[in-house]
Amino acid sequence: MPTPSPAAGSAATQAAAVLRRQRVRESAARTYARSFPIVPVRANGMTVEGADGRRYLDCLSGAGTLALGHNHPVVLEAIRRTLDSGAPLHLLDLATAEKDDFTTALFESLPPAFADGARVHFCGPAGTDAVEAALKLMQTATGRSGALAFTGAYHGMTAGALALTGNVAVKEPLPGGGEVVRLPYPYGYRCPFGVGGQAGAELSATYVERLLDDPSGGVVPPAAMVLEAVQGEGGVVPAPDDWLRAMRRITAERRIPLIVDEVQTGVGRTGAMWAVEHSGIVPDAMVLSKAIGGSLPLAVVVYREEYDGWRPGAHTGTFRGNTLAMAAGAATLRYVAANGLAERAAAVGARMTERLRALAGELPVIGDVRGRGLMIGVELVDPAAEPDACGARPAAPELAVRVREACLERGLIVELGGRHDAVLRLLPPLTVTDEQAAAVLDRLADAVAAASGPAVSA
Incomplete structure (x- = not known):
């Protein structure tokens, strides 16, 4: 990895100070700030750049607000x-x-x-x-x-x-x-x-x-x-x-x-x-x-x-x-x-869902993949637990938190939802490119595998 420049180090220090002041000044009800301890300074399309120079693919999109991504x-x-x-x-x-x-x-x-x-x-x-x-x-x-x-x-x-x-x-x-x-x-x-x-x-x-x-x-x-x-x-x-x-x-x-x-x-x-x-x-x-x-x-x-x-x-x-x-x-x-973005959302969402379902066959911690268009949920479960009458296993909220953190480490912003906050929610902008969609899935798959691997549970 490249050595951070002095300017980058200074920016990271300033970002840490901003986060510290936020914790002191803002209410205990803040949510996304707890999940994503970053200070965004620039954003374009699906990409968000933090004050430390790191770039992230944003699969939260303002909780679905940014249909066209950032600053279209x-x-x-x-x-x-x-x-x-x-x-x-x-x-x-x-x-x-x-x-x-x-x-x-x-x-x-x-x-x-x-x-x-x-x-x-x-x-x-x-x-x-x-x-x-x-x-x-x-x-x-x-x-x-x-x-x-x-x-x-x-x-x-x-x-x-x-x-x-x-x-x-x-x-x-x-x-x-x-x-x-x-x-x-x-x-x-x-x-x-x-x-x-x-x-x-x-x-x-x-x-x-x-x-x-x-x-x-x-x-x-x-x-x-x-x-x-x-x-x-x-x-x-x-x-x-x-x-x-x-x-x-x-x-x-x-x-x-x-x-x-x-x-x-x-x-x-x-x-x-x-x-x-x-x-x-x-x-x-x-x-x-x-x-x-x-x-x-x-x-x-x-x-x-x-x-x-x-x-x-x-x-x-x-x-x-x-x-x-x-x-x-x-x-x-x-x-x-x-620009037919609703139709594109249907097509890209179907491809992403198909790959995620294939991933579920490789990673048993993925209990269910569902959604419509570019509104996709990946429910994480405890694969060692007994399934219920419908074949569903208990939710794994602690694992979901680890996966979210692992995603952020890999430059991917994904939030949780659903019962017990055990569902990874994917809400990319409708303008997501095929390359970005593939990168999202690669990073997500790597994060799930890393967070649920033997080294984690040992």
Whole structure:
């Protein structure tokens, strides 16, 4: 290895000081900073450079926010053009040319059957606020207060969104979780019914339908059902298309509005512009954030106009009018569509998944590989433990942490999620090259082998 220059040594010292001040000044709730103790100074596409001069392939992409990777030219041009135009950067919810252009680009990207007659509400700049807005919208429209949500769900960290979330650990310190009925999500590898596969998904749908129709089932008619077509934080668990169609039928027949959370799955991530397109369902509302802002904060709810029963000011937020995010978001949406990046995500994701499944045959610590498009999960398990009725072995969270650290040592940023944080989550930008995809898999395979090898367990 080359000897670091004095300048590199100085930069590393400065980076260490920055990290030290962060630990002292910032809250104990920080997360990614604990997983990745680096100080990024430059980024381009999929590459992030730290203050110490080391370069990393970023497979986190801002938790799915960076559809085009870091500092994509089309995004930077949209931001510069807006800045140079003298356009106001903050105008609450007033009409601007930038907002009009963004809503045009957004509606052009949506499934036509959903976009026709739809309305959009601009929320605070995070997906969790959009979830709150969608719930309030349906509560207003239906006059009901409860909601249906699913095991493994993640919808945000504010009160209403947190009540919908499945992860118990993030909810334990809080009083009251809200009136939410928890339903079984079809998770093939760890099937809640112990059967797995299509049979597990069919049992889930049957359970939901019979529970809602049972006069002694304890379910008060809800304001909405909220679901993810692919659970992200829950461990990259794709819902079968037939199951999604069943949820749409069940809710429509009972006049229960269906809200689909596309915060992480949207803008081409799953191999379609929007994850609902795989199944063809038309929801009553879609919650959108992350990639729609082109790397800048932006969140909206799009919904069928018959639900637009709000009074003025029913859901507001000071930062609804993020002009730069709207310009960057419109440019991103159009670039993804014009360059077929959703289709490319499907093709590259399929190749990566195929190789990872082959790797699972060589490394028994890989229990399951799953995903859709460039939203891929690799679940790590204890291969020495007894499998359950579905063939799944216990999760290996300690191993997952070691693999994440080994990845970082090899210049790869990969985060964890899922049950017990034992799922390696791959979220590369849609612009990932074939060479970068191969490098990701090489580094990941080497990290898994090193972290799970005999020397580690000895």
